Amino acid sequence: MQFLSQTTPYSDETIESYLLRLSQDNGYFGFADMADILWDWLVTQDYELEGAFPNELQSVDVYKASQSSNFRVRALRLVAQLAGVEASELLNLCWLRSNTQFGAITAVSRGGLLVPRQLLRKSGIPVCTECLKQDAHIPYLWHLKAYKACHKHNQLLTRICGQCNAEIDYRASEAFLECECGAVIKPAAKANQADLKLANALATNVLASSAVAKLVGLLAWFSQWQSISYDDGEFSELFVRYFSNWPSGFESELNKTAELAKVKQLRPFNHTPFNDVFGSLLKDSKLACAGSQGYNTVQLAIIAFLTKLVAQNPKKKHPNLGDLLLSMLDAAVILGTSTEQVFRLYEESFLAAAQPPKKNTFLKPSDNVFYLRQVIELQQSFALNMPNNQQQFVPPW
Ligand SMILES: [Zn+2]
Ligand SMILES: [Zn+2]
Incomplete structure (x- = not known):
């Protein structure tokens, strides 16, 4: 088995985004459709992989495979083979569990970048409509709760669907610019200075992962010490003011x-x-x-x-x-x-x-x-x- 159309991963892409594009490029009905076929094929290659590949995008990332992250990694290696890309290219898109902790909070890492697990968004992944018009993929930054505005386009990420008021989540809608209800996602308002400052700090420090580790550590501490949730509309402003x-x-x-x-x-x-x-x-x-x-x-x-x-x-x-x-x-x-x-x-x-x-x-x-x-x-x-x-x-x- 081999995928007919080979999809190249973007280096800043999430694994969910890549697999979704792979299923679309190869004409599957949706991710679940591809996952079913993959599941069958994986088991014929290696019976231990039974269940190692979920058919929901939400559960696909490696850190989510609780007992069996080694099997998930093995399954993804085989998927890479089918897709004609290097296994490391795919694994670099995943968040992995880490033995390191931020105090009592476990950390996850992606290409050497270490963040507290609670910083990853669970429900809903907001998007920048401008970015998506240029390059149809989801960058991992959008999965970070403290990243609320696009640092390239100075606009807030669109979080809520204007039509049905639900949180936007490409993993559920299986479309980047569409809500699960079918409505087209509209651009959000201009971002405020504090949201942009944090977004820039998260995006530009990526090359120096120790600088990001320090920043995300301070975010985790601030959230706990001041009892403010990342999701609070004023989080960025309060954080920036506190540390200035x-x-x-x-x-x-x-x-x-x-x-x-x-x-x-x-x-x-x-x-x-x-x-x-x-x-x-x-x-x-x-x-x-x-x-x-x-x-x-x-x-x-x-x-x-x-x-x-x-x-x-x-x-x-x-x-x-x-x-x-x-x-x-x-x-x-x-x-x-x-x-x-x-x-x-x-x-x-x-x-x-x-x-x-x-x-x-x-x-x-x-x-x-x-x-x-x-x-x-x-x-x-x-x-x-x-x-x-x-x-x-x-x-x-
Ligand atoms: Zn953007
Ligand atoms: Zn909607």
Whole structure:
């Protein structure tokens, strides 16, 4: 079997878009029609591939194949063979699962570009009508929730069908310029500056994937920290404004929180967990960059703030904000290291526990036992030899 018409993938195209074009170029009735035939053929080649190729475009991408992404990859290799293109050309169009995380959020990657999985649009893929008139394919950027305007045509992507008010989704309509209801998709309004700024940043940094990883990390952090969904109409504007005033705006936000804590104080600060005052500040900061390579932008700003806070609240008889209690998990964020390393610092008396664990019990990573002051002082004492990766305070032997 071989496809009669061979379709060349665009390098920025999505796998769904490519397969849809392949089915159209070869005169199939729709993607499902081609998928049925492919499914049968794949099983004759390799019985393990039974079910490895879905007949819905929505489920075709590799990261969506939960238990069987290796079979999906194998199936796509065979499809590439039929289509007369290199397997790598097709696989480069897919989002793959990654072991890397943005904090607690899993990442997916496409050609080395790493983004938090939640940044991918689920329902509805908006389109730029101008782009589609020039080149009929869907670029992967349109699948990113934070990409709301076309950076080439300065217009918003069309998200909603003017006829039936449903979200536009080429994977459902199986047509690029048509809604599922059959209506032709109309151009959207001119984009605002903030939407364009974000779109440009996502599009132009693609060559430097680390710059995009940093940007998408900040997007994930901002969305979580400010409790704003990417889909919020004002997301771009709020994001751009927040970071144009960085880090002074963030710092004054934290200062306000600290002042408020003094007013609302219930217990002495040397008995108050850090999280009671600052919430999930330290935990959330991990979202701002993938993996654990050194401090990210948000963490650097947090450490600068906490260093100042401790300096302004020197050790006194009466406990103050410098005496808040940190867990091993949070201390690890400040020290830029692992919880195992923090535990070793404790064992070797670099850090004292406010309350030593009771006999025959272990210190849990979430126990709030370390003084903020001590952790910050320790962080500062190692600041001079701060390499751009995880800190090793105690040699691992
Ligand atoms: Zn466009
Ligand atoms: Zn419609």
